[in-house]
Amino acid sequence: MSLFKLSNGEELYYEDTGGDGKVLVMMHGWTSSHDVYAEPVQMLKDKARCITYDHRGHGGSKGANSEQVTMQTLASDLHELLCGLDLNDVCLLGWSMGAGVVMTYLEEYGTDRLEQIILCDMTPKQINDDEWHLGLYQGAYTAQNMEADAGKKFIDLYKEFAIGAIPKLHKLPGFVLKPILKKRLAECDEGVLRSLSKSMKAQDHRTCFEGLDIPLTYFYANPGSLFSPELAQWYEQHVPSEFAAVRFEDATHMLVSDQPERFATEVAALL
Numbered sequence: 419m420s421l422f423k424l425s426n427g428e429e430l431y432y433e434d435t436g437g438d439g440k441v442l443v444m445m446h447g448w449t450s451s452h453d454v455y456a457e458p459v460q461m462l463k464d465k466a467r468c469i470t471y472d473h474r475g476h477g478g479s480k481g482a483n484s485e486q487v488t489m490q491t492l493a494s495d496l497h498e499l500l501c502g503l504d505l506n507d508v509c510l511l512g513w514s515m516g517a518g519v520v521m522t523y524l525e526e527y528g529t530d531r532l533e534q535i536i537l538c539d540m541t542p543k544q545i546n547d548d549e550w551h552l553g554l555y556q557g558a559y560t561a562q563n564m565e566a567d568a569g570k571k572f573i574d575l576y577k578e579f580a581i582g583a584i585p586k587l588h589k590l591p592g593f594v595l596k597p598i599l600k601k602r603l604a605e606c607d608e609g610v611l612r613s614l615s616k617s618m619k620a621q622d623h624r625t626c627f628e629g630l631d632i633p634l635t636y637f638y639a640n641p642g643s644l645f646s647p648e649l650a651q652w653y654e655q656h657v658p659s660e661f662a663a664v665r666f667e668d669a670t671h672m673l674v675s676d677q678p679e680r681f682a683t684e685v686a687a688l689l
Contacts, residue, residue, distance in 0.1 A: 512537060537635070
């Protein structure tokens with residue numbers, strides 16, 4: 419357990435298993451934390467140097483919130499971390515928002531410090547329109563939905579997101595579900611969450627893979643929940659470097675925690 423000091427003086431919480439193996443940096447999603455990788459890390463730590471950390475406004479980095487936080491901010495944080503820890507030939511893994519950070523990082527900093535990339539269940543563009551149907555909520559979320567969301571209470575927005583990611587939550591009565599959601603939100607900074615949600619929805623990373631010169635593997639859920647399994651085909655068609663897709667059957671967007679042993683096994687095979 420360590421704290422990494424950023425150039426602006428704020429600190430990110432991170433964990434590093436150490437060792438001389440391949441360097442594996444894993445980034446969590448929106449409203450999550452490094453804990454989502456707890457089980458996989460236990461299975462991977464003898465095969466790789468596993469580094470996980472909490473994004474600004476999340477978990478142990480909840481207090482790193484003195485400025486507006488965007489996806490570009492998180493990509494800059496990742497770059498500072500890789501440089502500060504002198505990490506090279508990195509296997510960079512991002513799940514959900516963490517995958518969005520990877521895409522932003524590619525656009526801003528390239529692949530000099532990277533050996534390969536693993537993206538987990540994430541679209542390059544969240545907003546759906548007449549020409550794009552592989553965005554949020556399996557093609558159902560549009561700019562009109564985003565405009566309507568602006569007037570909703572944050573807990574209600576988070577409830578919609580949580581049920582979208584984990585459909586079985588819909589069966590829980592409100593008096594059971596609401597405390598669960600509030601507990602998760604209490605571990606995050608609401609201002610950072612709002613800013614990142616807006617920033618993610620403004621991203622369009624469909625061209626960030628042009629000229630990619632390292633292998634990319636896409637992990638995806640089938641039938642999935644937030645995102646369509648058809649994204650695997652889109653990546654295959656648009657990634658010019660070595661590409662592979664790994665399907666997690668009977669999984670939701672939460673494939674990391676749905677199937678931690680399978681997840682660790684597939685990551686280990688790539689190292």
